[in-house]
Amino acid sequence: MTAQSTIKSLEKTALRLRFNLLEMVGIGKAGHLGGSSSLAEIVAVLYFHKMKVNKADPRDPSRDLFLLSKGHAVLIQYAALGELGYFPKTEFAKVKTLAGALQGHPDMQTPGIEAVTGSLGQGLSIGVGMALALRLDGRPNRVHVVMGDGELSEGQIWEAAMAAWKFKVDNLVAFVDCNRIQATGPTCEIFDIPDIAKKWDAFGWKVIEIDGHNVGQIIGALEEAETVKGRPTVIIAHTVKGKGFSFAENNAAFHNGILTEELFARAKAELQAQAEALDKN
Numbered sequence: 001m002t003a004q005s006t007i008k009s010l011e012k013t014a015l016r017l018r019f020n021l022l023e024m025v026g027i028g029k030a031g032h033l034g035g036s037s038s039l040a041e042i043v044a045v046l047y048f049h050k051m052k053v054n055k056a057d058p059r060d061p062s063r064d065l066f067l068l069s070k071g072h073a074v075l076i077q078y079a080a081l082g083e084l085g086y087f088p089k090t091e092f093a094k095v096k097t098l099a100g101a102l103q104g105h106p107d108m109q110t111p112g113i114e115a116v117t118g119s120l121g122q123g124l125s126i127g128v129g130m131a132l133a134l135r136l137d138g139r140p141n142r143v144h145v146v147m148g149d150g151e152l153s154e155g156q157i158w159e160a161a162m163a164a165w166k167f168k169v170d171n172l173v174a175f176v177d178c179n180r181i182q183a184t185g186p187t188c189e190i191f192d193i194p195d196i197a198k199k200w201d202a203f204g205w206k207v208i209e210i211d212g213h214n215v216g217q218i219i220g221a222l223e224e225a226e227t228v229k230g231r232p233t234v235i236i237a238h239t240v241k242g243k244g245f246s247f248a249e250n251n252a253a254f255h256n257g258i259l260t261e262e263l264f265a266r267a268k269a270e271l272q273a274q275a276e277a278l279d280k281n
């Protein structure tokens, strides 16, 4: 059972990540707010609680690995990497410009990014390869791959899923960010993938379903995954696209929408209210 103080501290971290995200999305620029914000708690738990990271050395060989297969949501990863001090936070304002180091999709020139992703469907294959390499080297590092539910329509994911089972890859945990909306509308209307849990189960994976905004459940699922031997684990995280920004929640328009000055101010005020509520409780 995780201490309440740890949960509270990670909830605050997730909120700080959303503040960073907002700074990157800014006013009048296209930015992937929705699919980034749905991951704030998962990314907070991984980088600030569960994964082995070395703030002084992003390439430390003993580090655990994080691969954002849904690479368009990289702003939430930058939000965490900036907090860790892997690059100065002044980079946030220059994101997605040639003047800055932070590109619109994950690029290995950025400290803390392990692979180029963003062409959907590829991250799990990369993760399975890395997990096998770690096992061959006898290393205890763990690999975490985050996919979107819309992304599951990519066939390569299911090839990787079969390979991970065949080769008993138990040092890898995959997340499905199940926010039910993709770029232009509900996933069920664009390419319906019913019974996601049953599908992963049929592919031989250990399946855990959680509320992806509940820090305690995320920690519990990762701890359970560590006990699973001889097969990979997938955590199906039920989330809300745009979580934390009322106008963006469950709204495909903010998959990559532009914030006006008014919406930006509203978003900031909403986050501030959430911060005050967290401080009071």
Ligand SMILES: Cc1ncc(C[n+]2csc(CCOP(=O)(O)OP(=O)(O)O)c2C)c(N)n1
Pocket (backbone or CB within 6 Å): 034, 035, 036, 038, 070, 072, 073, 118, 119, 120, 121, 147, 148, 149, 150, 151, 152, 177, 179, 181, 182, 183, 187, 241
């Ligand atoms: C191979 C490929 N096809 C299409 C795209 C364009 N694209 C970017 S994001 C996206 C929707 C992804 O939906 P989902 O995986 O549910 O992500 P989320 O809604 O969680 O952000 C699409 C189709 C892409 N990046 N790669």
